[in-house]
Structure formats: structure tokens, C-alpha cells
Amino acid sequence: MFPERWEYHVAEPINDVINWMLNSFQGFFDGISSTILTLLLFLNDVLTALPWWMYILIVCVLAWFTTKSILTTIVLMLLPFIIGIFGLWQLAVVTLSVILTAVVVSIVIGVPVGVLMAESDFVADIVRPLLDLMQTMPSFVYLIPALMFFGLGRVPAVLATIVYSLPPVIRLTNLGLRQVSDDVQEAALSYGATRWQLLKEVRVPLAIPSILAGVNQTTMMALAMVVIASMIGGGGLGYEVLRSINRIDVGAGFEAGISVVILAVIIDRLTQGLAKRWEPPTV
Amino acid sequence: MSKAIELRNAIEVTNLWKIFTSNADQVDLTKEKELQALEDSDEDTLAVRDTTFSVRKGEVFVVMGLSGSGKSTLIRCLLRLTEPTSGTININGKDVCNLNTKQLTEFRRKEAAMVFQHYGLLPHRSVLDNVAFGLKLQSIAKEERYERAMHWIERVGLTGFENYYPAHLSGGMQQRVGIARALVCNPPVLLMDEPFSGLDPLIRRDMQDELSEIQASLKTTIFFVTHDLDEGMRLGDRMAVMRKGQFVQVGTPDEILADPADEYVARFVQDKRIRLEKANMKKTEASA
Numbered sequence: 001m002f003p004e005r006w007e008y009h010v011a012e013p014i015n016d017v018i019n020w021m022l023n024s025f026q027g028f029f030d031g032i033s034s035t036i037l038t039l040l041l042f043l044n045d046v047l048t049a050l051p052w053w054m055y056i057l058i059v060c061v062l063a064w065f066t067t068k069s070i071l072t073t074i075v076l077m078l079l080p081f082i083i084g085i086f087g088l089w090q091l092a093v094v095t096l097s098v099i100l101t102a103v104v105v106s107i108v109i110g111v112p113v114g115v116l117m118a119e120s121d122f123v124a125d126i127v128r129p130l131l132d133l134m135q136t137m138p139s140f141v142y143l144i145p146a147l148m149f150f151g152l153g154r155v156p157a158v159l160a161t162i163v164y165s166l167p168p169v170i171r172l173t174n175l176g177l178r179q180v181s182d183d184v185q186e187a188a189l190s191y192g193a194t195r196w197q198l199l200k201e202v203r204v205p206l207a208i209p210s211i212l213a214g215v216n217q218t219t220m221m222a223l224a225m226v227v228i229a230s231m232i233g234g235g236g237l238g239y240e241v242l243r244s245i246n247r248i249d250v251g252a253g254f255e256a257g258i259s260v261v262i263l264a265v266i267i268d269r270l271t272q273g274l275a276k277r278w279e280p281p282t283v
Numbered sequence: 284m285s286k287a288i289e290l291r292n293a294i295e296v297t298n299l300w301k302i303f304t305s306n307a308d309q310v311d312l313t314k315e316k317e318l319q320a321l322e323d324s325d326e327d328t329l330a331v332r333d334t335t336f337s338v339r340k341g342e343v344f345v346v347m348g349l350s351g352s353g354k355s356t357l358i359r360c361l362l363r364l365t366e367p368t369s370g371t372i373n374i375n376g377k378d379v380c381n382l383n384t385k386q387l388t389e390f391r392r393k394e395a396a397m398v399f400q401h402y403g404l405l406p407h408r409s410v411l412d413n414v415a416f417g418l419k420l421q422s423i424a425k426e427e428r429y430e431r432a433m434h435w436i437e438r439v440g441l442t443g444f445e446n447y448y449p450a451h452l453s454g455g456m457q458q459r460v461g462i463a464r465a466l467v468c469n470p471p472v473l474l475m476d477e478p479f480s481g482l483d484p485l486i487r488r489d490m491q492d493e494l495s496e497i498q499a500s501l502k503t504t505i506f507f508v509t510h511d512l513d514e515g516m517r518l519g520d521r522m523a524v525m526r527k528g529q530f531v532q533v534g535t536p537d538e539i540l541a542d543p544a545d546e547y548v549a550r551f552v553q554d555k556r557i558r559l560e561k562a563n564m565k566k567t568e569a570s571a
Contacts, residue, residue, distance in 0.1 A: 187403025191417040192392030205407050280406035281448040
């Protein structure tokens with residue numbers, strides 16, 4: 001056995017720090033909370049206001065525009081019907097609003113951070129371990145502080161989702177920018193591009209397929225969090241799954257689970273198609 | 284440096300060194316031993332070695348050497364795309380090595396333009412936008428930008444292709460875009476890094492002819508790097524043979540052909556001489 005007197009616990013100090021932050025930065029957390037809540041409510045209002053057939057229409061148009069394949073378009077159009085037939089439409093819309101909020105915030109934070117990482121090795125060295133931490137830390141661990149700072153509800157659910165879904169868009173933005181060919185960058189520099197111009201005219205546009213792949217991954221990660229996020233009030237399909245687990249209702253769990261998968265498939269195909277559309281023309 | 288020389292020469296390079304190593308500051312360039320160590324090392328490279336030369340205004344100056352001879356590094360040093368280790372570079376009276384970031388940007392925009400072996404075109408921009416790229420960097424208004432770009436697209440024979448993307452063009456056409464992009468900025472000096480090396484022999488010949496034509500009408504100073512002796516001889520008013528980071532011989536193509544400075548240059552020009560002799564013999568036979 002490991003000697004007992006060598007034991008030292010950081011749990012107590014961590015709790016103290018959390019409590020101290022809770023008291024000292026209440027305004028800061030309230031600010032974040034209200035910003036996210038505003039965005040969430042806005043998206044929620046828009047999504048709830050849309051009639052069900054509007055979703056099918058949007059999926060249809062986007063699928064056709066991004067994939068140009070009749071079969072894919074038809075399949076993607078039919079999939080939402082399954083959610084409706086299971087009677088989970090309303091819950092799916094709630095889930096969608098939580099995910100979209102998390103994705104929007106992830107993009108707003110992630111793309112600039114990814115660009116900074118690509119511009120500076122120093123920033124990259126600092127951010128990379130943080131991303132590793134965010135991705136490997138079991139999500140239950142930060143559910144608790146999220147709960148303490150932001151209470152119970154959809155805002156902490158969104159924040160917990162962001163922690164988990166933010167890394168891919170940062171990583172792939174960084175990677176995309178770093179992968180832009182040296183030939184093109186050198187040519188741009190030789191014509192007198194400043195660092196900013198190089199970024200704006202060459203690196204970011206050429207990294208867009210990679211950035212969009214990051215957005216796609218971020219969305220998938222966010223969807224993977226819906227069940228966990230529902231533990232602190234995320235609601236929606238995730239909560240339905242959670243309730244089925246508690247009641248050992250396999251059938252209901254399956255229905256809700258399949259609905260999450262359908263959401264994932266639709267969003268994945270659409271964002272992947274979008275990424276392909278942005279590839280610079282090749283032969 | 285006297286005023287007269289400054290006016291006559293477009294490019295003046297003195298004692299230029301470029302060493303690729305982790306600690307370039309610590310190398311004593313005067314010590315042969317240290318240089319030898321650099322050359323023997325696997326990690327470090329002595330790319331350009333104490334090179335001094337000048338290019339006259341309106342002249343086509345060709346640097347010829349095999350791959351690894353340092354010619355690409357040399358041409359990149361002229362725009363400080365590669366930072367020289369030591370030495371001075373003077374282009375159009377500008378002391379290139381002592382420009383600050385802002386001045387360097389301005390210098391690259393106005394004083395020189397470069398054409399690359401791998402074209403370096405923007406794959407997400409049309410031919411028109413690629414040609415206008417240098418002007419866009421200078422924040423020139425869209426209308427003027429496109430007007431000037433169209434003029435050069437026409438001049439290099441790409442009319443009708445202005446809305447194509449680089450990937451849809453052949454290598455030769457892509458390089459025409461590269462040349463148009465360089466010339467649209469009206470640079471007094473044109474730097475060309477093996478621009479035709481990736482092209483088919485016939486297209487290469489056409490492009491060389493067109494370049495000569497453009498040069499004759501614009502009187503642009505051209506600094507041309509190639510590994511192809513024939514190309515160098517066709518285009519160059521003067522040429523330099525480069526080996527292991529140094530100029531082995533500088534002179535007109537005829538001088539180099541007639542009087543190679545050393546064994547290395549002699550081997551280089553041997554084939555060309557044999558071909559010329561054969562042609563001459565045939566000529567004399569025919570006339571006799």
C-alpha cells in the first residue's frame with residue numbers, strides 16, 4: 001500500500017478556490033451567463049417558430065446545394081420524419097438550440113484562437129496542453145463547477161458542451177493555416193504582403209476547408225455531449241435518454257438515442273458537404 | 284559608391300553570405316576551417332558564399348548552376364525572403380539589408396517582382412484576381428486593378444481565361460499568369476527563379492521568346508536563375524556559373540563558351556561546344 005502519511009489532498013484547496021471565485025467574480029459569471037442565455041433564447045425562439053416542414057425544406061435545399069446528389073438529398077429529407085414519428089420533435093428542437101449555441105460560441109472563440117496558434121508557436125505551445133486537458137478530462141468533473149457558477153439549466157449545459165466541443169475547431173484551424181503551401185505564402189510575401197494581408201488573403205481562405213472540418217467535428221462533439229449535458233438541465237433528447245436509463249426503459253431510450261443519431265447524421269453530412277464546396281478548384 | 288555606378292547598376296551585391304545553421308552569428312566567415320566544418324556538416328549548409336556581383340540596368344543577368352548550388356537561395360536573398368547572413372544588397376539604390384519591416388514591404392511592392400518555379404499562384408482566386416494580386420496588396424481600387432491586370436492578361440496571351448482557376452490551366456499557362464502578375468506592378472527589376480524548368484521543351488522555347496520580346500520592349504532588368512545552360516545562353520546578356528555557393532565565372536555567354544574559367548565550367552559547356560562545332564562543320568561542308 002502507498003504510505004498513508006504521504007497523502008496530500010488538493011480537493012479542499014480546489015473547493016476553496018471555486019468558492020472564492022464564486023464570491024469574487026459573480027458579476028463576470030453573470031455576464032457570461034446572460035450573454036449565452038440571450039443567444040440561446042434567440043436561437044430557441046427562431047427554431048421553435050419554424051414550422052416542421054420548414055426544417056425539411058431547409059435540409060433539402062442545403063443538402064442539394066452542398067452535395068448535389070439526389071439520393072443523399074432524399075435520404076436526408078426523410079430522416080427528420082423519423083424523429084417526428086417518434087413524437088420527439090419538440091425535444092429535438094430544444095437539443096438543436098443547445099447545440100447550435102455551443103457551436104456558435106465555439107466558432108467565435110475557436111477560430112481566432114486557432115489563428116493565433118498558427119501565427120505564434122509560443123501561443124500554440126501554451127494552448128495545446130489546455131486542449132488536451134479539455135478533451136481528456138472526464139466531463140462529469142467540470143459539470144459540478146459549471147453547476148455552481150451558472151446554476152441548473154441550459155446555460156451551464158451549453159458551457160459544459162463548449163468545453164468539450166471547442167478543441168476540434170481550434171486544432172483544425174491551426175492545422176489548416178499551418179498546412180498552407182509555402183510556395184503560395186512565399187509568393188504573396190514577395191509581392192509585399194504584410195503579415196495581416198498574408199493571413200487575410202492567403203492563409204485563412206486556403207484553410208477554410210480545414211476550418212469547416214473543425215466546425216463539423218465540433219458539432220459532432222457537441223452532439224456527443226447532449227446526454228451528459230442533460231444531467232445539469234440541458235433538456236431535450238438527452239434528458240429523454242437519461243430518463244429512460246433511470247427507468248430502464250430500453251425502447252424509449254432507443255427512440256431518443258436514434259433521434260440524436262439522426263440529428264448527428266444530418267448535421268454531419270451538411271457541414272461536410274459545405275467543407276467540400278469550399279475546396280479551391282482542382283483538376 | 285559613386286553616383287554614376289549607382290545609376291548604371293540595378294542590382295549590386297557585395298560579399299553576400301547565407302549560411303543555414305542554428306548559430307550563424309558565431310561563425311567566423313574569415314576562418315576557412317570553420318567554413319569547411321559547415322560544409323562537411325549534415326545539418327548546416329553554406330548556401331551562398333562571399334558573392335559579389337552587379338547587374339546593369341536593362342540587362343538580363345542569368346545565374347546558372349545545378350541544384351544545390353545556392354542559386355535559389357541567392358535570388359531569395361535579394362528580396363529577403365531568405366534573410367542573408369552578411370553582406371550588402373543594393374537594388375535601385377535601396378540598401379535592402381537595412382530596410383525595416385515597413386520599408387521592406389514597400390520595397391517588395393514597388394521595386395522588384397518575382398516569378399517562381401512552382402508558380403505560387405493562389406488556387407482559390409481566378410486568373411484575373413491572381414494577376415491583380417500585387418495591386419490588391421497595394422490597396423489599388425478594383426477598377427484600376429482589373430484594368431491593368433486585363434492589359435497584361437492580354438499581353439501574355441491569356442485573353443478569355445481570366446475567370447479560370449489556376450488548377451484548370453496547363454503549366455505553361457500558369458506561368459504566364461505568374462509573369463503577368465509580376466509585370467502588372469511595373470517593377471524595375473524582375474527576379475525569375477527557374478520559371479520555365481517545369482515546362483515542356485517546346486513551350487519553354489515559346490516562353491523564352493516571349494520573355495525576350497517583353498524584355499526588349501520594357502527594358503526591365505531581369506535576374507534569371509536556371510539550371511539549363513541552353514536557356515541561360517539564349518536569354519542572358521551576361522551569365523554567372525554558380526557552384527557550391529560561389530560564382531565560378533561571370534561573363535557573356537560567348538566568353539564562357541569560348542573560355543571556360545575552370546574544369547567545372549568546361550564540363551558544363553562541353554556538350555554545347557561539341558554541338559556548335561558540329562553545326563559549324565556542317566555549315567562549312569555545305570558552303571564548300
